[in-house]
Every structure is written in C-alpha cells, then in structure tokens.
Amino acid sequence: MNRGASYWTLTYAALFAMAAYNLTPFFWMITTSLKTDMEVTSFPPxxxxxxxxxxxxxRIWSQEGFPLYFLNSIKVSGATALLSGAIGIxxxxxxxxxxxxxxxxxxxAFLASQMLPGVLLVxxxxxxxxxxxxxxxxxxxxxxxxxxxxxxxxxxxxxxMDTIPVEIDQAAMIDGATRWQCLIHCVLPNILPGLVATMIFSFLLAWGDLLWALCLITDSAKQTMTLGITNLVGQFRVLWSDVMAATVIGCAIPAFFYLLLQRYLVQGSAGSAVKS
Structure with a gap:
C-alpha cells in the first residue's frame, strides 16, 4: 500500500471513529425509547x-402538561432568537x-461577559x-x-457588517436614504446568513437551557420542555423509555431547524470570521 492510500485510510478511519463517538449516544437514545420498560432495565443490555x-x-404525548411544555419551549426559544437578533442588528x-x-x-466588555459562568448570574x-x-x-x-x-x-x-463596504451606505445616503433605510435595504440583505446563524444559536441555547428555567420558573404551566423531562425522573423509579422518548422529541425541533438552515449557518460563520 502506497503512502497516499495509507493517508486516506487513516483519515477515513479517524473520521469514522469520530462520527461513531458522536452518534452513539443518539443511537442509544432512540433505541431505548423504542424498548419496553422491562427490556430497558434488563441485564445485559x-x-x-x-x-x-x-x-x-x-405515554409522553398523552401526559398532561407535556404538549404545553413543548409549546412553552417554542415560545421562549423563538422569542429569544427574535429579540436577540433585532437588538443585535x-x-x-x-x-x-x-x-x-x-x-x-x-x-x-461584551466579549468578557461570555467568560462568566451562567450560574454566577442567576x-x-x-x-x-x-x-x-x-x-x-x-x-x-x-x-x-x-x-x-x-x-x-x-x-x-x-x-x-465590517465586510460590507461603507461606500454602499454613503452612496445610498447621497441618493437621499436615511440611516434606517441604509440598514434595511443595503446592509440587512447582505448579512442575512450571519443573522440566521446568530438566531439559530440563540434558539438552540434557549431550547436546551435548564438552569435558567429551573431558577426563574416555578409554575408548572409555564415550564419548558427541559423541566418537563426532569419531572419524569421520580424519586424511587425512572421510566427510562419515557425519558428517552421525551428527549428524542426535544431534539427533533432543533435538529430540523439546523438541517433546514445549515447553509445559512455555515455562510454566516465563515462570513463573520473574515473580519472582526
């Protein structure tokens, strides 16, 4: 085997090992959600x-409150993404x-704030x-x-925005456009991939949050899906198949949005890295 073939063999082997390492928990989660309660706790697994x-x-969808948890997560995560995007622009x-x-x-200061653990701000x-x-x-x-x-x-x-020439704004203002019109008509269409990427980030962060929802929400009717999943863990018994089924449902929405908008996410991440 020549050196080139050995290189590609090792490369694909490393990629396969990395993919298996990352996908195995999801595979185990899905298969566990499709097992009976007796099989989940059987040994050997x-x-x-x-x-x-x-x-x-x-059982999950028929449980009182779970569909509401799902809608609450969509409401909170969607509003967080929209508000963060609007103010961020x-x-x-x-x-x-x-x-x-x-x-x-x-x-x-904005950059330094990202270094603070969230638990210190609760x-x-x-x-x-x-x-x-x-x-x-x-x-x-x-x-x-x-x-x-x-x-x-x-x-x-x-x-x-730094990658967009300032001359575009200046040309629009010479033609009578206001700053607001420059932002809406000249800048915003060009930063759409970056905007979508940041909104996806905000949505995913809010969707998977547990700490803030746990500390700032007590009413069961206002709880998000992450809190609803923790409620499935009882003091003396855990129905792992139900927990895994709820987790699969919880992962479905962010996975769908990511696959739908991943082109914008990649373009936005690459574009923001050009100039800071």
Whole structure:
C-alpha cells in the first residue's frame, strides 16, 4: 500500500471513529425509547430492541402538561432568537458604522461577559426580575436568556457588517436614504446568513437551557420542555423509555431547524470570521 492510500485510510478511519463517538449516544437514545420498560432495565443490555414499541411516545404525548411544555419551549426559544437578533442588528450596525468614544471598551466588555459562568448570574437576575414583577413569567425568562445570547450576536453581526463596504451606505445616503433605510435595504440583505446563524444559536441555547428555567420558573404551566423531562425522573423509579422518548422529541425541533438552515449557518460563520 502506497503512502497516499495509507493517508486516506487513516483519515477515513479517524473520521469514522469520530462520527461513531458522536452518534452513539443518539443511537442509544432512540433505541431505548423504542424498548419496553422491562427490556430497558434488563441485564445485559440489548443494543437493538427485541420488541419494537412506540408506547413511550404515546405515554409522553398523552401526559398532561407535556404538549404545553413543548409549546412553552417554542415560545421562549423563538422569542429569544427574535429579540436577540433585532437588538443585535441595531447594536452591531452602530459598532460597525460609527466611531464613538468607548466603542472598544464596550466590545471588550461584551466579549468578557461570555467568560462568566451562567450560574454566577442567576442570583442577580432572580433579584432583578422579582423587583420588576417578572419572576415566574415567560417574559422574564426571555429577557434573561436574551442577555446571555446578545453579546455573541453583536460580535458576530459586527464582524459580518465590517465586510460590507461603507461606500454602499454613503452612496445610498447621497441618493437621499436615511440611516434606517441604509440598514434595511443595503446592509440587512447582505448579512442575512450571519443573522440566521446568530438566531439559530440563540434558539438552540434557549431550547436546551435548564438552569435558567429551573431558577426563574416555578409554575408548572409555564415550564419548558427541559423541566418537563426532569419531572419524569421520580424519586424511587425512572421510566427510562419515557425519558428517552421525551428527549428524542426535544431534539427533533432543533435538529430540523439546523438541517433546514445549515447553509445559512455555515455562510454566516465563515462570513463573520473574515473580519472582526
């Protein structure tokens, strides 16, 4: 075997091992959700279900509250993505197109805020939302998660806007366009991949959040899917097939959006890396 063939053989072997390492938990999750309760707890464990059943999915959807958890997650995650994107566009345009005192310091502060563990911010957010009568509300949870995703959104959109020549704005303003019209008609169409990428990031982060929802939501009717899944873990017994079925359903929405919009995600990530 020549050197070139050996190189490609090792490359594909490494890629296969990496794919297997990343996909095995998802494979185990799906197969477990299709097993009976007795088979899930049997020893030695089975790789594939001996008796294929969708009973766990039927029990999950028939449970009181689970469809509501699903809708709550869509509401909170979608609103977080929209709010983060809307504010991020305006802030990124200001940082990209205007030179003002303290701009570098503010951008550095945004970057530094991403280094703080989220658990350190739960206490201050709890006090602020309680003082504003927003504790245990979806609005309070949306605002809290938006502040977590916003710094990344601003950084990414600014890097993408920096690749668009300022002369485009200047030419539009010579023709009588306002700053707002320049943003909407000249800049926004060119940063659409970056905007979609940041909104996907915000949506996925809010969808998979457990810490903030656990600390800022107590009403069972307002809980998100992540909290609903934790409720399936009982004190003395865990129905693993039901837990895995709920997890599969919870993974379906972000996986669908990612596959649908992955072209924009790749373009947005590459575009923002051109210039920061």
């Amino acid at each position: 089975t790789l594939l279900p001996a008796e294929l059943t969708t009973g766990a999915y039927a 305006l802030a990124a345009y200001g940082f990209s197109r205007f030179a003002f005192k303290g701009r570098t310091v503010l951008m550095a 206490g201050p957010y709890f006090k602020m939302l309680s003082a504003l009568a927003l504790y245990d509300t979806h609005l309070g949870l949306i605002l809290a998660q938006t502040t977590i995703t916003l710094p990344f959104t601003i950084w990414m959109l600014k890097g993408y």
